[in-house]
Amino acid sequence: MTRKKAVLITGASRGIGAEIARKCTDPTVRDETKPLVLITARSVDRLHEMEKESNGAMIAIPADITRADDRAQLVDRIGKILYEQDADFHGLVHNAGVLRAKSFLKLTEEDWNVHYQTHLLGPAMLTQLLIPTFSSAGGHILHISSMGGFQGSKKFPGLSAYSAIKGALSILAECLSGELMDRNIACNALCLGAVQTEMLKEAFPGLEVSTQPEDMGAWISEFLWKGHRFFNGKILPVSLQDPG
Ligand SMILES: NC(=O)c1ccc[n+]([C@@H]2O[C@H](COP(=O)([O-])OP(=O)(O)OC[C@H]3O[C@@H](n4cnc5c(N)ncnc54)[C@H](OP(=O)(O)O)[C@@H]3O)[C@@H](O)[C@H]2O)c1
Incomplete structure (x- = not known):
């Protein structure tokens, strides 16, 4: 019998992450293997609702990725789930x-730290813990970056901390692609343009864009399952319009 393949989606309680998770359970966007979709975020109730709606295809593991103890518990739980479900870890x-959209002059050290911990340090430390969990067949790590962090893109006021750190997240994908090649793990960064989510609404009230989270989630999910066969260490713009 074919073993299940597991993927972990962070920030899966709403927006693009929730849609990536939903689409990952859709048989039309992945290969023939039965997926096991592990979802994490801080909102416990929303994650459990998604787990319930998925009829066993998703497992909710609440965690704050900026906290070292949460990351360790998350990885520990993933190890146990893979063992119980006879699954291989394929993707992250x-x-x-x-x-936090604020002009550069108003950004506090705490603002910089929140962006840094959420978009760079948390992901880097989580990847480090999860590398031994990947099966020998390897897999795919995807960094969801932003057009704001893409070299040469149009830049918008209020996004300096966010965009600078997203740029670093993209470069980390390039670095890991080399370091993880001997483990057959590909690592790519997707620099998204604007998607109509709560984050966009809060940062740019009144702005309406055409890309919906369901569409972006479907595209990213497909790329997660198949893109590592063709791309490694790439920073790819995925954008129809700025800002991102
Ligand atoms: N929307 C856009 O236009 C756009 C454009 C370019 C890039 N992006 C990127 O795409 C990704 C998804 O964005 P979105 O628009 O879907 O945002 P969103 O609706 O605000 O969702 C963000 C998700 O991240 C989770 N999260 C935040 N801090 C966390 C933490 N410390 N630990 C664990 N989970 C945390 C939130 O869940 P909890 O609050 O439950 O923890 C939520 O599930 C982000 O990385 C964003 O920067 C978005």
Whole structure:
């Protein structure tokens, strides 16, 4: 019998992350293997609702990725689930994000730290803990970055901390692609343009964009399952419009 393949989606309680998780359970966007979709975020109730709706395809593991103890418990739980479900770990999507839109002169050290911990340090430390969990067949790590962090893109006021750290997250994907090649793990960064989510509404009230989280979630999910066969260490713009 074919073993299940497991993927972990961070920031899966709403927005793009929730849609990536939903689409990962859809048989039309992945290969023939039965998926096991592990979802994490801080909102316990929303995660459990998604788990319930998924009829066993998703497992909720609440965690704050900025906290070392949460990350350790998350990885420990994943190890146990893989063993119980006879599953191989195939993929990781670093999607969790925050955006404090503020002019550079108003950004506090705490604002910088929140962006850094959520978009760079948390993902880096979580990846480090999860590397031994990947099966020998390897897999795919995806960094959800932003057009704001893409070199040469149009830049918008209020996004300096967010965009600078997203840029670093993208470069980390390039670095890991080399380091993890001998384990058959590909690592890519997707620099998204604007998607109509709560984050966008809060950062740019009144702005309406055409890309919906369901569409972006479907695209990212497909890329997670198949993109590592063709891309490694790439920073890819996925954008129709700015800002992102
Ligand atoms: N929407 C856009 O236009 C756009 C454009 C470019 C890039 N992006 C990127 O795409 C990703 C998803 O964005 P979105 O628009 O879907 O945002 P969103 O609706 O605000 O969702 C963000 C998700 O991240 C989770 N999260 C935040 N901090 C966390 C933490 N410390 N630990 C664990 N989970 C945490 C949130 O869940 P909890 O609050 O439950 O923890 C939520 O599930 C982000 O990385 C964002 O930067 C978005």
